[in-house]
Amino acid sequence: MPVYGTKGGPLNEKTVKAKLEKADTNGDGNLSVKELKKAFKDMGSNWPGVRTWHCMRNSDADGDGEISASEMNKLVAYIMNWSGA
Ligand SMILES: [Ca+2]
Ligand SMILES: [Ca+2]
Numbered sequence: 001m002p003v004y005g006t007k008g009g010p011l012n013e014k015t016v017k018a019k020l021e022k023a024d025t026n027g028d029g030n031l032s033v034k035e036l037k038k039a040f041k042d043m044g045s046n047w048p049g050v051r052t053w054h055c056m057r058n059s060d061a062d063g064d065g066e067i068s069a070s071e072m073n074k075l076v077a078y079i080m081n082w083s084g085a
Contacts, residue, residue, distance in 0.1 A: 011043060016079050019043055020072065031067035031075075055079070 011019075023039035024031055031039070033052055040048035059067055059075040067075050 013076055013080055016043070016076050017072075020067075020076065029069055031072070033065060036067060 019042055020031060020036075020039050023035045023042065025035055025038070026032075033056060036055060037048045037052045040051045045051050055067070055075055055078060056065070058078050059071050061071050061074070062068075
């Protein structure tokens with residue numbers, strides 16, 4: 001399992017999911033660019049803006065600029081494939 005995150009050690013899928021859910025600050029069930037960026041900062045990413053951009057390109061299947069609940073699993077899988085932050 002690749003290691004991701006520089007604060008608090010390696011992150012597992014459960015932790016990543018929990019952080020993403022927590023990042024939905026307006027509670028609409030979708031992750032906007034702003035919310036996703038915040039999640040990456042929270043995970044200790046050095047480049048939250050770049051991470052967010054890559055994630056949106058990879059996981060925003062319908063291209064509406066937000067990660068919906070159904071796109072979330074793809075996003076988590078994508079994040080878990082990264083090594084290093
Ligand atoms: Ca939201
Ligand atoms: Ca979407």
